[in-house]
Amino acid sequence: MSDAVETPKPHGGDIVLDYELDEAPEKVWRALTQPHLVAAWLGPNDIAPDVGHSFVLEPAPDKTVACEVVEADPERRLSYRWREANEAGGVVDSTVTFEVTPTPLGGSHLRLVHSGFRTAGAGGLLGVANDNTLMQWSAKWAA
């Protein structure tokens, strides 16, 4: 795991997407946090922008994601844990974060980060606190 000369890739496997939107942060925030609006672009859900709130999201008919809000800073930042089952009876955990910043012309910059993919056993998390190594392996493999 220790290769001192390798360029650090702290976000080696993260998905980072940036968008310029015409709408103001207030409006974008509503589209990110109100269930009926979220349902229209992401899937049925019972989201609420409250830290600790657990909700279920169905992005596709055959797919269920267990989410938990970990950060909710109105009109600025929303982050939730994204937990999916895998076929082996375990789970894959990751985190989805939306960052909203106002732009000079009254619109918003939206950054979406899907990161921290890690796998754990059937019984839940198995000591994965220090185990965000999957992406490092992947980065090494891809290098």
Next chain:
Amino acid sequence: MALESYDHTGVFRALADPTRRAVFERLMGCEMTVSDLTTGFAVSQPAISQHLAALRGVGLVSERRAGKFAFYRAEPAALAPLVDWIDQYRTFWPERIERLKDVLKGMDQ
């Protein structure tokens, strides 16, 4: 979107065990014998051998025999199914953000 279209069950299962993940990680970048590996783990040599067998079964570890010694190394390319699995989100999110844009256009105010 079909996240189910890849056969990653075996790789997931093999990596679900923390000791096995640690074994795999130690074998990244260097070949080791079972006794090399046993040093540093609070796990018996037969247990390590069992973990190695499971990792070999899904292609995450390979074995090279030299005389009476067997050397093991990680095969990170076997992680490809996991990488593919994650990569599907690289198409999922842009599609959904396009829908989000439509939602925003349709909102009042």
